[in-house]
Amino acid sequence: MREIALNILDIAENSVKAKATLVEITVTAENNVLTVTITDNGVGMSKDFLERVTDPFTTTRTTRKVGMGIPLFKDAAEMTGGSFGIESEPGRGTRVTAKFVLDSIDRAPLGDIADTAVTLLAPGIDFVWVYTVDKRSFTFDTREIKAELGDIPIDSPEIISFLRNLLKENIESINGGITI
Amino acid sequence: MKSIADIKAIRDKMQARIVNRDNSDAELETRIVVGMATCGIAAGARPVFNEFVDLVAAKGMHNVKVTRTGCLGMCKLEPIVEIFVPGEEKVTYVKVDPDKAKEIFTRHIVGGQVVSEYLIGEQ
Numbered sequence: 001m002r003e004i005a006l007n008i009l010d011i012a013e014n015s016v017k018a019k020a021t022l023v024e025i026t027v028t029a030e031n032n033v034l035t036v037t038i039t040d041n042g043v044g045m046s047k048d049f050l051e052r053v054t055d056p057f058t059t060t061r062t063t064r065k066v067g068m069g070i071p072l073f074k075d076a077a078e079m080t081g082g083s084f085g086i087e088s089e090p091g092r093g094t095r096v097t098a099k100f101v102l103d104s105i106d107r108a109p110l111g112d113i114a115d116t117a118v119t120l121l122a123p124g125i126d127f128v129w130v131y132t133v134d135k136r137s138f139t140f141d142t143r144e145i146k147a148e149l150g151d152i153p154i155d156s157p158e159i160i161s162f163l164r165n166l167l168k169e170n171i172e173s174i175n176g177g178i179t180i
Numbered sequence: 181m182k183s184i185a186d187i188k189a190i191r192d193k194m195q196a197r198i199v200n201r202d203n204s205d206a207e208l209e210t211r212i213v214v215g216m217a218t219c220g221i222a223a224g225a226r227p228v229f230n231e232f233v234d235l236v237a238a239k240g241m242h243n244v245k246v247t248r249t250g251c252l253g254m255c256k257l258e259p260i261v262e263i264f265v266p267g268e269e270k271v272t273y274v275k276v277d278p279d280k281a282k283e284i285f286t287r288h289i290v291g292g293q294v295v296s297e298y299l300i301g302e303q
Contacts, residue, residue, distance in 0.1 A: 119248070155245075
């Protein structure tokens with residue numbers, strides 16, 4: 001993946017497939033570490049599946065028996081000198097945590113979080129994004145947006161375009177002129 | 181800077197439109213479906229998805245929806261885009277990028293003509 005944001009998109013798509021109704025994503029950059037957590041309330045994984053989930057030949061999909069999302073995210077974090085962890089419980093959900101050493105030459109850029117966040121918008125699932133850089137923080141909660149929208153679908157193209165601009169402006173403000 | 185409060189203006193504008201719609205509109209909805217599994221994402225599906233969203237929003241086409249789907253089983257041909265126009269056969273475009281998305285939107289979604297050079301059989 002060219003951006004860590006694409007890994008996040010890929011893992012969050014797993015939460016969608018796991019029938020989650022709420023996915024919380026935190027992106028925190030401080031003390032030379034970029035920490036990404038993705039927590040969902042989906043169906044979770046059995047202990048046996050969890051033990052094999054970082055194996056590229058473990059997958060739930062039926063089109064091809066290859067599952068690269070988790071292994072790619074794990075490698076992307078570990079090659080920077082960071083770490084990767086995944087916890088899951090059937091019926092309760094899954095949490096994925098990846099830590100990247102910020103100044104590692106092997107770290108991919110964080111990439112476009114705004115584009116990633118709006119790609120995931122859908123009526124039947126909520127996302128809470130918490131984006132923090134050196135204690136400056138921005139929270140984007142689709143439950144608040146949906147409350148404002150009423151019966152207008154959150155995935156209407158006009159709404160997606162508006163929310164992307166809102167996210168870009170806020171993230172740029174939090175970044176304070178630096179590129180992560 | 182934009183805030184969530186600004187969304188009320190867009191909501192009011194869209195609500196006025198919804199009141200004027202009748203039930204037959206749902207059956208007339210065109211769907212642009214972008215493959216968004218690991219293979220699609222790695223190949224560039226996200227900018228393709230967002231390009232279609234911006235084009236539909238800019239044109240104000242209220243009967244066109246842009247959605248995602250999982251792996252379509254042809255990873256080497258990603259990004260893959262399927263177009264569902266009511267009453268017509270599904271059309272599958274492969275190896276789509278944002279420039280091709282613009283062309284597909286203009287010629288197929290707006291103009292009603294399939295862009296044959298980007299079809300699955302042509303790649």
